[in-house]
Amino acid sequence: MTVPVLSIKDLVVDFPFHDEVFRAVNGVSFDIMPGEVVGVVGESGAGKSMTGSAVIGLIERPGRISSGEIRLKGERIDNLGEAEKARLRGKRIGMVFQDPLTSLNPLYTVGRQLVETIRAHLPLSESEARQKAIDLLTEAGIPKAAERIDSFPHQFSGGMRQRVVIALAIAAGPELIIADEPTSALDVSVQAQIIKVLKKLCSNHGAAVMLITHDMGVIAQTADRLVVMHHGKVVETGTVGDIIRRPREPYTVKLIDSIPTIERREGHIATAAPANDDGAYVQVKNLVRDFELGRGSFTKLLPGKVEMFRAVSDVSFSIPKGQTFGLVGESGSGKSTCAKMIVGLVRPSSGQITVDGHDIWAGGAGHQERRKRVQMIFQDPYASLNPRWRVRDIIAEPMRTLGIARNRTEVEHRVAELLNKVRLDPSVMRKFPHEFSGGQRQRIAIARALSSQPEFIVCDEPTSALDVSVQAQVLDLMSELQSEFGLTYLLISHNLAVVRQMSTAVGVLHNGVLVERGPTDAIFDSPQADYTRMLLDAVPDISKVA
Amino acid sequence: MTDLPQTSTQPEPAAKSPSRWKAFWRSDIVWSYRRSPVTIVASIVALLLVLMAVFAPWLAPYNPFNPATLNLMDGFTPPNSASYSGNYFLMGTDNQGRDVFSTIMYGMRVSLFVGVLATLLAMIMGVGLGLVAGYVGGVIDAVSLRVADVQLSFPAVLIALLVFGVARGVIPPNQQEGAAIWVLILAIGLANWAQFARTVRGATMVERQKDYVAAARILGVNPFFILLRHVLPNVVGPVLVIGTIGLALAIIEEATLSYLGVGVPPTQPSLGTLIRIGQQFLFSGEWWILLFPAITLVLLALSVNLLGDWLRDALNPKLR
Numbered sequence: 001m002t003v004p005v006l007s008i009k010d011l012v013v014d015f016p017f018h019d020e021v022f023r024a025v026n027g028v029s030f031d032i033m034p035g036e037v038v039g040v041v042g043e044s045g046a047g048k049s050m051t052g053s054a055v056i057g058l059i060e061r062p063g064r065i066s067s068g069e070i071r072l073k074g075e076r077i078d079n080l081g082e083a084e085k086a087r088l089r090g091k092r093i094g095m096v097f098q099d100p101l102t103s104l105n106p107l108y109t110v111g112r113q114l115v116e117t118i119r120a121h122l123p124l125s126e127s128e129a130r131q132k133a134i135d136l137l138t139e140a141g142i143p144k145a146a147e148r149i150d151s152f153p154h155q156f157s158g159g160m161r162q163r164v165v166i167a168l169a170i171a172a173g174p175e176l177i178i179a180d181e182p183t184s185a186l187d188v189s190v191q192a193q194i195i196k197v198l199k200k201l202c203s204n205h206g207a208a209v210m211l212i213t214h215d216m217g218v219i220a221q222t223a224d225r226l227v228v229m230h231h232g233k234v235v236e237t238g239t240v241g242d243i244i245r246r247p248r249e250p251y252t253v254k255l256i257d258s259i260p261t262i263e264r265r266e267g268h269i270a271t272a273a274p275a276n277d278d279g280a281y282v283q284v285k286n287l288v289r290d291f292e293l294g295r296g297s298f299t300k301l302l303p304g305k306v307e308m309f310r311a312v313s314d315v316s317f318s319i320p321k322g323q324t325f326g327l328v329g330e331s332g333s334g335k336s337t338c339a340k341m342i343v344g345l346v347r348p349s350s351g352q353i354t355v356d357g358h359d360i361w362a363g364g365a366g367h368q369e370r371r372k373r374v375q376m377i378f379q380d381p382y383a384s385l386n387p388r389w390r391v392r393d394i395i396a397e398p399m400r401t402l403g404i405a406r407n408r409t410e411v412e413h414r415v416a417e418l419l420n421k422v423r424l425d426p427s428v429m430r431k432f433p434h435e436f437s438g439g440q441r442q443r444i445a446i447a448r449a450l451s452s453q454p455e456f457i458v459c460d461e462p463t464s465a466l467d468v469s470v471q472a473q474v475l476d477l478m479s480e481l482q483s484e485f486g487l488t489y490l491l492i493s494h495n496l497a498v499v500r501q502m503s504t505a506v507g508v509l510h511n512g513v514l515v516e517r518g519p520t521d522a523i524f525d526s527p528q529a530d531y532t533r534m535l536l537d538a539v540p541d542i543s544k545v546a
Numbered sequence: 547m548t549d550l551p552q553t554s555t556q557p558e559p560a561a562k563s564p565s566r567w568k569a570f571w572r573s574d575i576v577w578s579y580r581r582s583p584v585t586i587v588a589s590i591v592a593l594l595l596v597l598m599a600v601f602a603p604w605l606a607p608y609n610p611f612n613p614a615t616l617n618l619m620d621g622f623t624p625p626n627s628a629s630y631s632g633n634y635f636l637m638g639t640d641n642q643g644r645d646v647f648s649t650i651m652y653g654m655r656v657s658l659f660v661g662v663l664a665t666l667l668a669m670i671m672g673v674g675l676g677l678v679a680g681y682v683g684g685v686i687d688a689v690s691l692r693v694a695d696v697q698l699s700f701p702a703v704l705i706a707l708l709v710f711g712v713a714r715g716v717i718p719p720n721q722q723e724g725a726a727i728w729v730l731i732l733a734i735g736l737a738n739w740a741q742f743a744r745t746v747r748g749a750t751m752v753e754r755q756k757d758y759v760a761a762a763r764i765l766g767v768n769p770f771f772i773l774l775r776h777v778l779p780n781v782v783g784p785v786l787v788i789g790t791i792g793l794a795l796a797i798i799e800e801a802t803l804s805y806l807g808v809g810v811p812p813t814q815p816s817l818g819t820l821i822r823i824g825q826q827f828l829f830s831g832e833w834w835i836l837l838f839p840a841i842t843l844v845l846l847a848l849s850v851n852l853l854g855d856w857l858r859d860a861l862n863p864k865l866r
Contacts, residue, residue, distance in 0.1 A: 018577055343764045371766045384757035388779035401765045452765065 003074045004031035005175050005208040006055065011068035011078075013050050013059060013232075024050040024063065026232035032176065037199065037209040039223030039240065041216060043255075043467035044438075047232040048212045052178045054078070055210070056093055057085035073175060091121040094169030094207065096198070098181040100161035104153040110137075110164050111149035114171055121172035136167040139204065141197050159190035163197055170201050177202055180212045187330040188494065192538040195222050214467065216259050217497075217540030220244060228252050244542055258472035260497035262524060262536065263543040280318035281488050282325075282342075282456055287315040287351035289337050311337045313512040315351075319505070321455075324482070324489040326503030326520065328496055328535070334512040335492045339460045342490065343376045355456055371402060375454040379461035381441035385433040391444055392429035395419070398452035418447040421484075422477060439470035446477065456488045464495060475502060496539050500524055508532045578860040588852035595846050599654035606651045607636075610644035611813070617643050622827075625834050638834040640823065646834060649820055650842050656816035657846070660730050661797040667735030668796075669789055672742025677773050677781075679743065680750025691747065694740035702737035702795070703802050709733035710808050723811050730809055734799050741788050749781040783861045790854030794847045801843055817843045 013025035025047040032038045042048045053059045055070055057080070070078040077088060089095065097103045105113060114133035118124060124132065130149070137145035140163040153161055162182065169177055182198060183191040199222055202209050211223055219226060219240060226243045228235045228251070236249045247253045293307040312334040319325040329335040340346040342353055344360060344367070353360050360370035375398070378384035385394055395415045399405045405414050416426035422443040433441055442462065449457055462478070463471040475498065481487060493499050499506060500520060507517040508529065516529040527533045570576060579585055598605060609615055619630040620643035629635055637646040679687040697705065713729040714722065753759060754777065762772050797817075803809040804818025812819060817839050824836030 018572060344766075345760055345763060367766065371764075374764070376761065376764055378757035378760070380757060384761060386758040386776055386780070389776075397762065397767070398765050401767050448761065 002034060004071075005034050005036075005073060006032040006210065007071040007074075008051070008055070009069050009071075011051065011054060011070065012066045013047070013054055013063060014066045015063040024232055025054065027068070028229070028232070028234050029068075030227050030234060030237055032208045032210060034175070034208055035203065035206055036225065037202070037211060037223045038225045038227060039211045039213065039219035040227045040229060041213060041219055041255075042229035043214060043469060045231070046229040048229050049180055050232075051229070052180050052210065052212050055176075056089055056095060056178060057082075058089075090117060090174070091172050092174050092176070094172070094174040094177045096162075096165050096169045096177060096179040096182045098184050100158060100165050100185070101153070103165050104161060104168075106153050109150050109152055110156070114149075114164075114168055117168055117171045133167075133171070136171060137164065139201060140164070140167040141193070142167075157190075158186055159194060162186065162190075162194050166194075166198055166201055170205050170207060173205060174207055176210065177207050178210045178212070181214070182211070183218055184213070184215065188496070188540075189330060189535060189538045191218070191540060192221075195540065198222070215540065216244070216256070216468070216542050217544075220542045221540050221544055228255065255469060256542070258469045259542055260472070260475075260495075260501045261543045262497045262500050262539060262541050281321035281356060282319040282490070283352075283354045284318065284338075284342065285316050285352045285354075287312055287338065287341060287353065288349045289334075289341060289346065290349045311512050312341070312348075315507075315509070315512075315514045317505075317507050317514065317517055319456075319488055319490060321488055322482070322486045323504045324491050324502050326491045326493065326499035326506045327509060328493060328499050328506060329509030330494060330535075332511070333509040335509050336460055338509070339376070339458050339490070339492050343374055343458050344370050372452065373455045375449040375452060375457045377442075377445055377449050377457060377459045377462045380465050381438050381445055382433075382465075384445050385441055385448075387433055389432070390429065391415075391419075391431055391433070394433070394444065395429070395447050395451050398448060402452050404451075404453065414451070415447075418450055421450065421481065422447045437470075438466050439474060442466060442470075442474050443477065446474075446481070450481065450485070455486070456490070458490045458492070460492045461494070462491070463498060464493065471498070478502070496524075496536065497541065508535070575860050579856070582856055584852060585856040588849040588856075591845055592849035592853060595654060595842070595849070596658065598651050599658050602648075602651040602655050606645075606648040608633075608645040608648045610649045610652060619643065622832050624832075625838075637838045638832075640835045641827065641832075646838050649815065650817070650839050653815050653817045653820050653839060654842065654846065656727070656810055656814055657797050657800055657818070657843075660727060660734065660800045660810070660816065661793050663731045664734035664738070664796045664800070665789055665793045667731060668738035668792060669742055669785065671735070672739040672744075673746050673778075673781075673785055675739070676743040676746025677750050677777060680747035681754050681769070681773055681777065683751075687747070690743065694743050697737075697740045698744075702734075702799055705737040706730075706733035706799060706803055707806075707808065709736055710803070723813075727810050727814070730800060730803060733803070734796050737799070738792055738796065741792065742785060745784045745788055746781050749784055750777055753777050753780050787854055787858040787861060790857055791851060794851040794854065797843070797850070798847050817846075 008031070009029050011025055011028045012023065015022040015024055028047070028051055030038070040048045040051065050059070050063075054065055057077070059065065065078050068078070069076055072088070072092060077085070080088070104110070111130065111133055114136065115126065115129045118129040118132055119126070122129070134145045134149055137149060142148055142160060142163055153164070156164060166182075179198060183194050186194060195218060198209070211219065213219060223240050225237065226240045227237050228243065228249070230251050236243060236247065236252045243252060244256060247256050288310070289312040290308045290310050293309050315338060317325060327335050327338065337346060341348045348361060355370065355373050358369040359366045360374070392412065392415050395418055396411045399411065399414060405411045412429070415429055419426045419429060424440060424443055424447070428436075433444065436444065459478070463474050466474060478489070479502065482489060489502070491499060491502050503520050505518065506520050506523045508515050508523070508531065510531045516523060516527065516532045523532060524536065527536055603609075617631045620633065620635070620639050621641050623629040623635050623639040623643075625638040626636060629639070635645050635647070637650070639645055640649070675690050679690045710729060710733050713725070713732070717725050717729070759772060759776055762776055800809060800816060801818030801821065804816045805822045807822065809818055810816050815823070820839035821836060821843065824839060828836050
């Protein structure tokens, strides 16, 4: 029997906090065989990253490994001294982190960092190391590696930078690569390429991979075996196909079930809406927004050439009452700028937005109508609630501002009602936002949005900061509220699966241009634009499990 | 963080909260206080000094400003030794027979009064300007920040002296003595607003990007209320820190000005005035007249400063 590259037995990691001890990893055991790609999945707080940190000996103090053992090729490594652990890192265990910007030193060229790493671990001369670095970069898919090797990290895009990081991790020929959320900071189209590069390089160099991620889709396309973690414990292990198709443990069943997929689901209500209905509730016509580039507040006063950047270019769509329009696009596609113009935060350079027939940028009356009818749900539930306000006051603000309810008992009564609607106990109204989890906060944000009794809600990435199981709950809640109050949604997301599940019609934004627009099923099943097709191919999805 | 088994059809129960006192005792800020002996000592010293100053009329053994109780023959009595009149003077007496211990207590009153009011003035000016500059941006921001930069390039004492000189020219001579303490407060306050303005501006620029401000803007909340009710509560942390450290600085600035003779009138001596009086006698051997007020000033400024340092660290999550 072959010796596993990595063998973890009954690992326990404790974090003393004030007078108590928090157990981040609680008796975790699994093996990784040579050349194998093992995915470790779990929601936030599951202890998956902590397990990775324990293997490379980088647990931040005051955290510590309390018991258990970690063996690399049969030798124990958890009880080594700092210096010996440091020698393992890079040489025998390579690392790829989430943010490629912080894992490269911005002051050194890419080549210098690679050559340094190679020479630190392998007995090569400067020029040999440089040649090896160029080979590695080429292998990682960096075009013209011989020229680009002397560039600085900021001269590479996010995806290219992550390729460099992978080359760096593999440079010294380690037996194991630990990749912690290697693609979470990247756009979907880049994500797919990086997964391929990671897989290819590791199999070329015979390195086993421990892939830590919250994204089942990534695992489905990458890993051979899967370790599902929850609350610091291993819930289930098995091959990827087995777990995704036939999960055994109740937790895994629920987890798999709550992951939205870009495949059509049974019972999906897709009433095809006419693409451009003049009677539609929300109409966006020829929307354009330009931004001035790089001018300080004083230089702005001077005459001179102004460079313009067109963030949104001639976007038109309409949403019938009570339906959801999904707007998808990668970062920088202008989707958030669209949202800001529709809710009244950013003035359009040209174009028209009407809600229920009122031009919301027409001034006076239009402004009033917008305040009454339009609300927004934000991406980050940590930043969208004022941390110094109590939940009651946060939810009451819209009704107080618009004069819907003024006296104290009436306000409290309405707040309690709204909390019930979003399935929170009304007794929480005296608490502060920091006492809630991310999903609960997003419910509070939804209650606030509903508080002004709006008819149209713009949801800007409403679930992308949440774990999948919580995401499913929040999406369910949004659908229920939509049918209860007849709400109209504009759903903005980079997550195609979420958009497919929620929307009746979809628009695809690319570099500020709406490249495609139509009923959801038509777009997902027979995309017309090249960009849409590429996007749909690239997205990691659990339906694509090998 | 969240449990999967929770079904979305049931209201989530409120998280169990321990008693209010226990929550307070376990909160991060109290925790870091309990773990810092220096801070505990500093806060006790500062509290004692402040109490001594506030309750000086009731606590001081003598009233050093009532000529009827003074005996010139008690002058220059060394600390803890027999005096002409038989009265006991813990820290000795000055040239006019005033009890040094009592004058220090009364002097601290003046120092703290000036320091606290000047810091409050600087805080109100700086926070107000900083909020507006950070939120509105543009030309208002550029102009007010440039003014702050220019002012920060001069020593605060120099600016206070300038304000003082102008005031002396404007206020009629017969009112100058009564107005002196208010001019002093104005001078020190004007010299210190820039720190607050800069910090608050930066913090405001961070906060205004956050979505809770956007949510209020979408509702059409008046910008004044957004600043007052949304942004201000979220920038008070750094303001408190600069305020505490600024209080120590203001006390020292007041002492400096009084030492230079431009501060409070000698009939109402502050710690700085006492030190100025004391240094006349240092070389003739009456060291106590200088030393005790000087030690008090150091203790006061140091303890307040240490509290400010601790507050800064305790409120900074990066150092935790």
